[in-house]
Amino acid sequence: MEKFDQPIFVTKPFLPPFEKFCEGLREIWDNQWLTNNGPVLRRYREELKTYFATDNICLFTNGTLALQIALQGMGISGEVITTPFTFVATTHALYWNKIRPVFCDIEPETFTLDPKKVEALITPWTTAILAVHVFGRPCKLDALADIAHRHKLTLIYDAAHAFGVQVNGKSIGHYGDLSMFSFHATKLYHSIEGGMLTFKDSKLNQIFSYLKNFGFKSETEVVMPGTNAKMNEMQALMGSVLLKYLNTLIEKKKNIYTIYKERLSAIPGISFSPDPAANLEYNYAYVPVLIEKTAFGMSRDELYEQLKKYNVFTRRYFYPLLTDFACYQSLALSILLDTAKTVAEQVLTLPTYADLAEQDIHKICDIIEWIHNKFC
Ligand SMILES: *Cc1c(COP(=O)(O)O)cnc(C)c1O
Secondary structure, three states: OOOOOEEEEEOOOOOOOHHHHHHHHHHHHHHHHOOOOOOHHHHHHHHHHHHOOOOOEEEOOHHHHHHHHHHHHOOOOOEEOOOOOOOOOHHHHHHHHOOEEEOOOOOOOOOOOOOHHHHOOOOOOOOEEEEEHHHOOOOHHHHHHHHHOOOOOEEEEOOOOOOOOOOOOEEEHHHOOOOEEEEOOOOOOOOOOEEEEEOOOHHHHHHHHHEEEEOOOOOOEEEOOEEEEOHHHHHHHHHHHHOOHHHHHHHHHHHHHHHHHHHHHHOOOOOOOOOOOOOOOOOOOOOOEEEHHHHHHHHHHHHHHHHHHHEEEEOOOOOOOHHHHOOHHHHHOHHHHHHHHHHHHHHEEEOOOOOHHHHHHHHHHHHHHHHHHHHH
């Protein structure tokens, strides 16, 4: 089996045609307005309002600051129940608000917070649930909403992976009290860097606008100690241009996902999440598989290392678990996180990006098959 001549990475940012971005740059040059709620940003926000069918949208320079500001603006404090199977930013945003993360196990099919295990962790200090739509798979929306309602908790979603996902014909951003989307270059849809909040309570619009711009209300009035988390005109331009490619992107990602699934699910020890339910329009942003050592014949880590020799660079998202990082180690009762631990040890995300050639996907599958047959 030949290795790839050039390395294949797990993802590659999607770029629009150069001319399309340049047209917009001309407008920015003519405006001579680079940031602070400029005309391109305002137009982009209108486009997103239409896309999400809500007026409650706030744009930020990245998703992490968006989430930090969300927690701050909503007055979340004390303890928040969250998942250890996520990107570090989810928990960091709590830490920066001096909130104690309480880690809850995940469920094995979608790797999202397990509602059956949430209630046991609620204490008098619990104020919110912060769940993550991992790999764009929706959390157990109804069960979490029910728990939040019964215990009067705020329900917040880290929807960093879930742009373009619809449930029951509605954007995923309509579920819970608030959702954070990341527009980082490595996400399915991006604005170079960027972040967005969608939320139910329209009063938050004003608060978030203050918080992302130093708390300025007017030239001479500062109404709260805000920070700087504004999205600039270049970011807004990229976001606006790419919005037109969103459906094409999702189609391409779906095709890639389908090829992997057809080719690899037959191999013992490799498993995929169940196909999306009928009421779900999924974005196929990632291709996570679980590698079960005994059936496959080698561990996930061994396969990950083997693939590198063929110039295929997969990623172990999310490994290690948040609770294995030094800064959060002391917070976790690890006996309660069995599923999260198993998934973190078995998960491997495979290369997927818009211009990944079909023949290359087949070659990646051939290599995995070859490794399985040769070593196992
Ligand atoms: C990317 C990501 C973030 C952070 O978003 P940035 O825009 O990179 O700050 C937060 N949570 C999850 C789950 C992510 O994948």
